[in-house]
Amino acid sequence: MGEMINADGVGLWVERQGKGPDVLLIAGLGDPAEAWQSQLDGLADRYRLTAFDNRGAGRTALPEGLLSVPRMADDAAALLGALDVPNAHVAGFSGGSFIAQELALRHPRLVRSLVLTSTCARPDAYFLSMTRFWNWMVERAPDERAMLEAFYLWIYTPRAHADGTVDRMIEEALAFPHPQSVEAFQRQLAAFLSHDTLDRLGRITAPTLVLAGENDIATPPRLGRVVAERIPGARFAVLPGEAHQPFQEVPDLFNDRVDAFWREVEAQG
Template identity: 80%
Template sequence: MGRMVDADGVELWVEQRGEGPDVLLVAGLGDPAEAWRSQLDGLADRYRLTAFDNRGAGRSPLPDGPLSVAGMADDAAALLRALQVPAAHITGFSGGSFIAQELALRHPGLVRSLVLMSTTARPDPYFRAMTRFWNWMVERAPDERAVLEAFYLWIYTPRAHADGMVDRFIDEALAFEHPQSTEAFQRQLAAFAGHDTLDRLGGIRVPTLVLAGELDLATPPRLGRAVAESIPGAVFEVLPGEAHQPFQEVPEVFNARVGAFWREVEAPAAGRATRHR
């Protein structure tokens, strides 16, 4: 069961699962905590996972005034402090990966490692044109199903459209009791479209894994590669045959890879503890 948490005056809906090293899962545009269901279920035997609704998504209210990626990163930092988590492995997807980058830059002491899935550091002309289309699409599409059918063309593989997975995701989204408003979608989208950390990423000093889907239209691998090349020591990997949201399409592949990465990060600390005994 989830609960509302006061994160330094901002009310955020939080889901937690499992025991072990802390992991914070940061969702992308419009996604509630439930987007991470396969990670909350599949990794809880080894980690304590926290997923939450960003401002204006799910059950977290939309505040007055413009949204910013930096402000949402501060929300994530305040949430970790409210939950008394001294530091966590941070995993961000798409817009959530933008938040994760800012979190590592603005609050480095709270970040043990980064996984950046479907990411960029500076939106390119294609990305900006795509988001401009999304901005008016949510107002002019004939109904919510049409919005999702169009939006998901950028998100999921042709395989997922062919085998019924996308239809299932659409039905689940339409049945969700806390849909995102058009205003909230547009304000989150504006924040993510204005994201730019490219010239600052060299300041990230934690182990970082950057993952890209080979078929990703929204944030193609070249954008993720540029992020990895800007972060000292970052590892960049392309997931063959996958698109923008592989943590939902192939959760077993995603979970295995991030789990292996977190074990690698944890291993030096375990080694130091063994040597000191």
């Protein structure tokens, strides 16, 4: 069971599992902590994993005023402080990877290592056009099911659409008792569109692994490659045949990759 944690005056809903070195999992646009369930379950025998609802997602309230990536990075830092975690392996996905980048830049002592999945340093023209449509779609779709069916075309592989995985994801999302509001979706999206670390990534000192899905059309490998090239010593890997959310579609493969990386970082002291 999760709990609400007061993180420097902000109530963040948190799910924690496992024992071992600390791992902080940062979700993307609209996703609650449960998006990481395959990691919370699959890696709990080796790590103490913490996932949480960002502002405006799940059970964490949408704040008044500006919602920004740096502000959400400060939330993540405050959460680690509230949990008495001196540093953690940080894994961020999509918009959560933007937050993870800012966390490493703003609070470097808290970040033991970085895993950035489906990431970019600065949205490009295609990304901006795509998300303008998302912004319109979430308002105009006739119902939540229709919105998810359309949205997931950018997110999951054709394989997942064919084998029933997407149907299952949609049913789970519709059954979730804390759906994201249209306003929260749009404000989170606006925050992620303002993300720009391109000229600052060279200041990141944490060991970094950048993962991209070969068939990701939302954040294609070319964007992740730029991030890896800008972070000193970062590694870059493309997952063949995968799309935007490999940690959900192929969790065993994803978990093995990040586990091997974290073990190597731990071995280096």
